[in-house]
Amino acid sequence: MDSFxxxxxxxxxxxxxxxxxxxxxxxVARRDFRRVAVAPAAATTRARDVIGHLVxxxxxxxxxxxxxxxxxxxxxxxxxAPTNSxxxxxxxxxxxxxxxxxxxxxxxxxxxxxxxxTFLDQKRLDQPVAVAPGAILQIGDVRFRFAA
Amino acid sequence: MIDRxxxxxxxxxxxxxxxxxxxxxxxxxxxxxxxxxxxxxxTLPTLDVFTPAFGLIAALLATHIMLNIVAPDADQTLLPIAxxxxxxxxxxxxxxxxxxxxxxxxxxxxxxxxxGLALCVLTVWLTQKRLRWLSDYKYxxxxxxxxxxxxxxxHAHSFSASAPGRDVLTIGSGxxxxxxxxxxxxxxxxxxxxxxxxxxQVLANGGFRLGPVVFPPLKQLGxxxxxxxxxxxxxxxxxxxxxxxxxxxxxxxxxxAGTNRLSYVLxxxxxxxxxxxxxxxxxxxxxxxxxxxxxxxxxxxxxxxxGYQIVQGLIAFGSxxxxxxxxxxxxxxFVPAATTDYIAAAFAEEFGFAGLLAMIGLFMVLLYRxxxxxxxxxxxxxxxxxxxxxxxxxxxxxxxxxxxxxxxPLTGVPLPFVAYGGSSLVANFIIIGLxxxxxxxxxxxxxxxxxxRDEINQFQPPAPAxxxxxxxxxxxxxxxxxxxxxxxxxx
Numbered sequence: 001m002d003s004f005x006x007x008x009x010x011x012x013x014x015x016x017x018x019x020x021x022x023x024x025x026x027x028v029a030r031r032d033f034r035r036v037a038v039a040p041a042a043a044t045t046r047a048r049d050v051i052g053h054l055v056x057x058x059x060x061x062x063x064x065x066x067x068x069x070x071x072x073x074x075x076x077x078x079x080x081a082p083t084n085s086x087x088x089x090x091x092x093x094x095x096x097x098x099x100x101x102x103x104x105x106x107x108x109x110x111x112x113x114x115x116x117x118t119f120l121d122q123k124r125l126d127q128p129v130a131v132a133p134g135a136i137l138q139i140g141d142v143r144f145r146f147a148a
Numbered sequence: 149m150i151d152r153x154x155x156x157x158x159x160x161x162x163x164x165x166x167x168x169x170x171x172x173x174x175x176x177x178x179x180x181x182x183x184x185x186x187x188x189x190x191t192l193p194t195l196d197v198f199t200p201a202f203g204l205i206a207a208l209l210a211t212h213i214m215l216n217i218v219a220p221d222a223d224q225t226l227l228p229i230a231x232x233x234x235x236x237x238x239x240x241x242x243x244x245x246x247x248x249x250x251x252x253x254x255x256x257x258x259x260x261x262x263x264g265l266a267l268c269v270l271t272v273w274l275t276q277k278r279l280r281w282l283s284d285y286k287y288x289x290x291x292x293x294x295x296x297x298x299x300x301x302x303h304a305h306s307f308s309a310s311a312p313g314r315d316v317l318t319i320g321s322g323x324x325x326x327x328x329x330x331x332x333x334x335x336x337x338x339x340x341x342x343x344x345x346x347x348x349q350v351l352a353n354g355g356f357r358l359g360p361v362v363f364p365p366l367k368q369l370g371x372x373x374x375x376x377x378x379x380x381x382x383x384x385x386x387x388x389x390x391x392x393x394x395x396x397x398x399x400x401x402x403x404x405a406g407t408n409r410l411s412y413v414l415x416x417x418x419x420x421x422x423x424x425x426x427x428x429x430x431x432x433x434x435x436x437x438x439x440x441x442x443x444x445x446x447x448x449x450x451x452x453x454x455g456y457q458i459v460q461g462l463i464a465f466g467s468x469x470x471x472x473x474x475x476x477x478x479x480x481x482f483v484p485a486a487t488t489d490y491i492a493a494a495f496a497e498e499f500g501f502a503g504l505l506a507m508i509g510l511f512m513v514l515l516y517r518x519x520x521x522x523x524x525x526x527x528x529x530x531x532x533x534x535x536x537x538x539x540x541x542x543x544x545x546x547x548x549x550x551x552x553x554x555x556x557p558l559t560g561v562p563l564p565f566v567a568y569g570g571s572s573l574v575a576n577f578i579i580i581g582l583x584x585x586x587x588x589x590x591x592x593x594x595x596x597x598x599x600x601r602d603e604i605n606q607f608q609p610p611a612p613a614x615x616x617x618x619x620x621x622x623x624x625x626x627x628x629x630x631x632x633x634x635x636x637x638x639x
Contacts, residue, residue, distance in 0.1 A: 003179050010176040011474050015499060017169045018506035021232050024162055025225045025513045029520070051623055075600050101607050107621035108609055127610045130618035148622050 049074055051102050052133075053147045054086070060141030061090045069147070072107070076100040078139055079112070092116050092140030098125075106130040107146070109137065116140060154220035159212055162228035166235040167205040173239040173475060174201050180476035200238050200258045204231075207262045214269040215584065218276070222588035223521060227268075229514045230580050233565035234261045234573070236507065239475075240487070240494055241568050247481040253568065260570040264577030271581030272588070279589060283529045286342035290375050293335030296328035297382055329383075329391055330575035334582075336379055336395060337402070337536035343372055344406035345528035352407040384427070387435045390551075390559025394543050396420060401539040402532055405522075438557045445554060457484045461552055464490075464497040465504075472500030487568040489560065492552045507566070511545045514538075521587045530586050537579045 052072040056064045070086055077084040079097040088097070094114035101108045110128040111118035118125045119138040131137075137144045208231050215227065238261060242254025250256075275282065282289070344351065350365060376399055383392035396416075404413045428439060437454055445455035460483040467473060480486045480494035487494070496504040518538030525531035541564050548563045550556035562572040609618065 003182070007176055007179055007474055007477075010172055010179075011472065011499070013172055014169060014176070014475070015471075015503050015506060017165050017172070018232070018503065018510065021162065021165045021228065022506065022509045022513055024165070025229065025517070028158055028162075028225055029516065032520075052621065073600075075604050101604055102621065102623075103604055103607055103609060105620050105623075106609065106618045108607070108618075110607075128607075130609070131621070132619040133622065 052107065054137065054144035055147050056142070057136070057145050058138075058141070058143035060092075060143070062088050062142055064142065070144070072100060072102075074102045077112075079114075088140060088142055090140055090142075093142075097139055098137075101128075114139075154216075156212065156216055156220060156224050159215070159224035159227055162225060163208050163212055163231060166208065166228065166231040167201075169232065170201045170204055170235040170239055171198075173235075174198055174242065176475045177239075177243055180474075200242055200254045203255075203258050204235055204238055204261060207265050211265045211269055215272065218269065218273045219584050219588040221591040222272070222584040223517055225513070225517050226580050226583055226587075229510055229517070230268075230565055230577065233507075233510055233514075234264075236495065237261070237491070237566040237568065237573075240491060240566065243476055243498075244480060244487050244494060248487060253487065256570075257568055257573075260573045263570070264574045267574055268577040268581040268584075271578050272585050275582065275585045279530065279585070282338055282533075283342035283345070286339045289335040290339035293328070293332035294378060294382070297332050300328050301382070325571075327569075327571040329388070330571045331578075332379070333391075333395065333398070333540055334537075334575060334578060336375065337398060337533065337540065339375055340372070340399060340402045341529055341532035341536055344402055344532050348406050348528060351403075352409060388560060389435065389438075389557075390547055390561040393547060393559070394540065394561060397543045398536055398539045401543075402536045405535045406528070406532055438559075442554055442557050457490070458554055458558065460484070461490050461493040462554060464493040465553065468497040468500040468504075470501045472496070472498045472503055474498060488562060489548070489558065489567070490552055491563055491567045492549055495566070508545075508549070511541065511564075515542045518583055521583055521590070524590045525586060526590045530590065534583060534586050537583055540579060541576070 050071045051074060054070045054072060056066055056068040056070070059066055073085060076086060077096065077099045078086045078088060078093075079095050080087065080089055080093045081095045084096070094112070094116070096112045097114040098109060098111050098118040101110065108128040108130050109118065109120055109125065111125040120129055120131065121136050122138070131146050133146050133148045135146045137146065208227070211227060215222065238254055238257050241257035245251055245253025351369070353365070376395070379395050380392050383389065383395070400413050400416045403416070404410065428436065441450065441455050441458055444450055445458040447455070451459050464478070464480055464483050467478060472478070475498050478494075478497040480490075480497050483490045483493050492504065492507070495507065499506075515538055518534060518541065522531050522534035522538065525534055544561050544564055547556060547559055548561050548567075551558035551561075562569050564576045565573065
């Protein structure tokens with residue numbers, strides 16, 4: 001076999017590699033596609049599930065507006081850290097202050113061992129409590145009213 | 149630091165292929181070099197030619213490892229595609245360099261690729277918590293981009309109405325020259341994406357109607373059109389029409405994605421058509437010649453001077469045939485600017501139609517993965533960014549390939565990743581970095597939702613103290629509700 005034949009083989013190999021890359025990526029894409037088709041719940045919940053609202057009654061030292069409405073999701077976390085659903089970046093609020101969970105058809109409010117406590121209708125929470133619309137939630141110096 | 153469950157195995161496997169490609173390609177060049185009889189009058193690279201290969205492989209591996217640290221869930225095919233196209237670019241630069249009197253062209257291209265990969269990783273790392281920041285400072289980004297280009301034009305090397313616009317947009321000299329217009333494209337996409345995502349409601353509703361056609365509301369459209377006009381005017385002024393077309397096309401694509409109104413796109417195209425017609429009728433000189441050449445390049449009076457490049461380019465494509473004449477065996481150096489504008493012709497001459505088709509296929513796969521990232525985006529800004537960035541690749545490839553093939557007038561946009569040129573390569577790798585970050589954050593978001601479900605499942609409501617049932621929260625749907633539509637009766 002002379003070098004030109006060898007070169008031909010190499011050239012075919014080069015072009016084949018190019019097509020192989022395309023093929024591989026198409027296979028990867030198909031695999032992703034199948035995974036999405038099999039688990040539609042995970043892929044399609046791009047919309048947020050809003051199950052209720054908190055209406056701001058007392059803005060405290062936050063930049064919230066009185067009467068402002070915040071959405072409640074199946075789980076809503078409140079705290080100073082930016083990873084929370086509701087971020088209250090002010091002095092009396094702990095990093096992870098409280099969370100509100102919708103489970104078994106009840107909306108539960110739980111204090112996450114915050115320093116200043118979470119108050120529901122002016123009573124400090126020491127264990128999760130289920131709320132109804134109209135209850136007043138106080139975190140730091142901010143107060144909200146639960147609304148449907 | 150690297151989670152074994154999240155390791156990017158697919159990417160590693162895919163990265164084998166560009167590495168293999170470069171090694172085999174350089175081997176072929178070496179063999180051709182030892183056949184002086186058939187390959188007279190040509191200079192080909194010498195034995196130290198394998199350095200680019202190992203350099204590139206090492207750079208790709210290093211990037212792969214870094215991505216495992218900063219964005220482990222991001223799309224695993226983007227880097228391999230970019231790597232594959234870059235290795236085609238390095239191979240071609242290595243092959244063409246000596247022919248064009250620059251023996252180290254391949255190594256220079258390799259340096260650019262390494263810088264590009266480093267900036268890609270840097271982009272992915274820096275945008276970790278700051279995507280929102282990009283959209284908040286949109287005006288600043290746009291103005292930075294325009295200022296860079298403005299400064300470059302003000303310091304232009306050669307500014308004359310008849311010279312190609314490329315020189316005007318370059319700052320620096322010889323070995324280290326930058327074209328800020330490549331970065332301007334990214335800045336404009338950020339601006340358009342941020343603006344469109346914030347005003348999508350108003351823009352989608354439309355201004356006033358005229359029969360079936362809806363016109364966009366001019367007040368909201370103001371800043372958008374102003375920025376577009378500034379960018380277009382700059383490029384039209386310096387006769388760099390390829391970039392103007394690119395920006396306008398990307399703009400239309402993003403407007404359509406952001407507002408879903410075909411009439412906006414159509415009115416944009418009509419405006420473009422009118423403007424193009426007027427422009428063509430009124431300009432003289434170099435720019436007009438380029439448009440005319442699409443029709444007349446093969447005529448005798450043009451074929452040997454102004455049309456020479458186009459004619460030689462088409463001959464190169466034709467000589468390639470279906471399987472090409474073979475790496476190192478063709479004469480692509482007859483085509484002027486074979487390493488930059490006409491790289492597709494050089495590649496097609498030696499690898500043939502089959503090779504060219506494969507290269508186009510790679511770009512199409514890139515386009516597909518980019519749109520896929522857009523589809524899975526978690527918020528409008530990310531989605532529009534992904535669409536805009538992908539459109540840059542798509543339109544750029546389209547414009548330059550059509551120019552090479554004499555379907556459209558030739559313009560100075562470089563073929564992404566393949567053409568020789570540092571600024572384009574670096575900017576394109578930054579775009580890949582942004583796409584990777586968008587992919588990672590959409591997946592991270594989905595991951596967070598899955599963790600949310602776990603958290604709810606683990607929560608144990610306490611037993612009520614006095615045995616009474618806990619208060620019920622009124623919802624229309626007793627189970628976890630789906631969708632954001634508020635049930636009837638809510639305030």
